Amino acid sequence: MPYVNIKITREGGVTAEQKARLISGVTDLLREVLNKNPATTIVVIDEVETDNWGIGGESVSVRRRRGQ
Amino acid sequence: MPYVNIKITREGGVTAEQKARLISGVTDLLREVLNKNPATTIVVIDEVETDNWGIGGESVSVRRRRGQ
Amino acid sequence: MPYVNIKITREGGVTAEQKARLISGVTDLLREVLNKNPATTIVVIDEVETDNWGIGGESVSVRRRRGQ
Amino acid sequence: MPYVNIKITREGGVTAEQKARLISGVTDLLREVLNKNPATTIVVIDEVETDNWGIGGESVSVRRRRGQ
Amino acid sequence: MPYVNIKITREGGVTAEQKARLISGVTDLLREVLNKNPATTIVVIDEVETDNWGIGGESVSVRRRRGQ
Amino acid sequence: MPYVNIKITREGGVTAEQKARLISGVTDLLREVLNKNPATTIVVIDEVETDNWGIGGESVSVRRRRGQ
Numbered sequence: 001m002p003y004v005n006i007k008i009t010r011e012g013g014v015t016a017e018q019k020a021r022l023i024s025g026v027t028d029l030l031r032e033v034l035n036k037n038p039a040t041t042i043v044v045i046d047e048v049e050t051d052n053w054g055i056g057g058e059s060v061s062v063r064r065r066r067g068q
Numbered sequence: 069m070p071y072v073n074i075k076i077t078r079e080g081g082v083t084a085e086q087k088a089r090l091i092s093g094v095t096d097l098l099r100e101v102l103n104k105n106p107a108t109t110i111v112v113i114d115e116v117e118t119d120n121w122g123i124g125g126e127s128v129s130v131r132r133r134r135g136q
Numbered sequence: 137m138p139y140v141n142i143k144i145t146r147e148g149g150v151t152a153e154q155k156a157r158l159i160s161g162v163t164d165l166l167r168e169v170l171n172k173n174p175a176t177t178i179v180v181i182d183e184v185e186t187d188n189w190g191i192g193g194e195s196v197s198v199r200r201r202r203g204q
Numbered sequence: 205m206p207y208v209n210i211k212i213t214r215e216g217g218v219t220a221e222q223k224a225r226l227i228s229g230v231t232d233l234l235r236e237v238l239n240k241n242p243a244t245t246i247v248v249i250d251e252v253e254t255d256n257w258g259i260g261g262e263s264v265s266v267r268r269r270r271g272q
Numbered sequence: 273m274p275y276v277n278i279k280i281t282r283e284g285g286v287t288a289e290q291k292a293r294l295i296s297g298v299t300d301l302l303r304e305v306l307n308k309n310p311a312t313t314i315v316v317i318d319e320v321e322t323d324n325w326g327i328g329g330e331s332v333s334v335r336r337r338r339g340q
Numbered sequence: 341m342p343y344v345n346i347k348i349t350r351e352g353g354v355t356a357e358q359k360a361r362l363i364s365g366v367t368d369l370l371r372e373v374l375n376k377n378p379a380t381t382i383v384v385i386d387e388v389e390t391d392n393w394g395i396g397g398e399s400v401s402v403r404r405r406r407g408q
Contacts, residue, residue: 001327003139003178006302007248007275014306016119016129021305023122029297033290034280040176040327042139043122044075051220054227054247055273055312061220069191071343071382074166075139082170084255084265089169091258097161101154102144108191108380110343111258112211123137123176143384152323152333159326179326180279187356190363190383197356205395207275207314211343212374222373229369234346237361238354244312244395246275259341259380288391288401295394315394316347 001040002030009060010047019045069108070098077128078115087113137176138166145196146183155181205244206234213264214251223249273312274302281332282319291317341380342370349400350387359385 004026008014023043030036050060072094076082091111098104118128140162144150159179166172186196208230212218227247234240254264276298280286295315302308322332344366348354363383370376390400 001178001281001325001332003180003279005277008302008306008308009273012306016127018305019119020122020127020130022301023127024125025301025305026298027122027125029294029301030278030280033293033297034284034286036280038125039123040178041123041125042137042176042178044116044139045120045122046116047120048248048250051223052249052251053273054224054231054249055243055245057228057231057242057245059220059224059227060273062224069145069189069196069382071143071384073141076166076170076172077137080170084263086169087255088258088263088266090165091263092261093165093169094162095258095261097158097165098142098144101157101161102148102150104144106261107259108382109259109261110341110380110382112252112343113256113258114252115256121137128137152331155323156326156331156334159331160329163326163329174329175327177327177329180320181324181326182320183324184384184386187359188385188387190360190367190385191379191381193364193367193378193381195356195360195363198360205314205349205393205400207316207347209345210370212370212376213341216374218374225373226369229373230366233362233365233369234348237358237365238348238352240348244314246273246312246314248275257341264341288399291391292394292399292402295399296397299394299397310397311395313395313397316388317392317394318388319392 002036004041004043005046006043007046007048009050009053011050014047070104072109072111073114074111075114075116077118077121079118082115138172140177140179141182142179143182143184145186145189147186150183206240208245208247209250210247211250211252213254213257215254218251274308276313276315277318278315279318279320281322281325283322286319342376344381344383345386346383347386347388349390349393351390354387
């Protein structure tokens, strides 16, 4: 019955297929490493605007404009 | 001064009235069980897209298409 | 399949019975208001040291020493 | 390598410049107080609809309509 | 620069080696699926007491005593 | 009424006084930048074991043993 929260920036058009791979990949990992039951493993993906994500003291928006 | 975070899938048109019932219900529960002060009890409801919520190794979108 | 996180200060000796009432109370509330399935409703309670919880710009430890 | 999550209500038009000040301010604080490396300090800002934020047992939407 | 939070119950003696496999597994998954940079991918594992984790309206402690 | 969660590794003996500076610093920042009321600003600090914190695909425990 694990709960996993994945936070990523909302950019580059993450597809439903890619999200599905994250969900199945994390669920498999928890079964393999800790024998956790997939039926009650919950995965929640949060996509965060680049203005709202900071690293290195500045927003990802600012970094992207500089080409980082 | 508790903090409560409720995460649900964004589907079926949850109304402001239903959200208000969740907020008052949780706040009452914390007052009744632990004598917590409602004035500083915070409740945050997150509605998550069905593509972004996984259970059983697959997204809720996929489950809904199968009728689950 | 909701996920609920309840954060409270670790003080006053919250009992397993009180935690059980929080768990059943929140699960019932989500079933009543939104028809959510209790079988996949997860509730996680975090108890936080009073040094680590701030409100009004100061820690709960400091407030408790003042009698608040 | 700290991780900081700031949750605020989505109202009043918070600007990218204000978010940038939150990000740099929190990152500076962690460097000053705990000598944490800004390069791996992550800050995520969540803006929450006023219907979805409760305090005092009612939503912020209801409070705002009363002028609070 | 993703942030991943994994919550599991504290039981059965999860080892440092198993936690390391969760950390490397999730980091690899985000690189493979979304080309995320491992250097700034953060993974935080929370182990939660079984009294503090609820599913199906009751605590995991109660379920374990029944043999579930 | 913001809610702020600060996650750091549990190492180096963070003192109550340092935590108090984080709490007051973040609360001041939210008042200065967004005019948020300190009376209902909540700050929660989580200290995470170094085995349970990953960055760059490995735990902080492993990095510390290498001198990083």
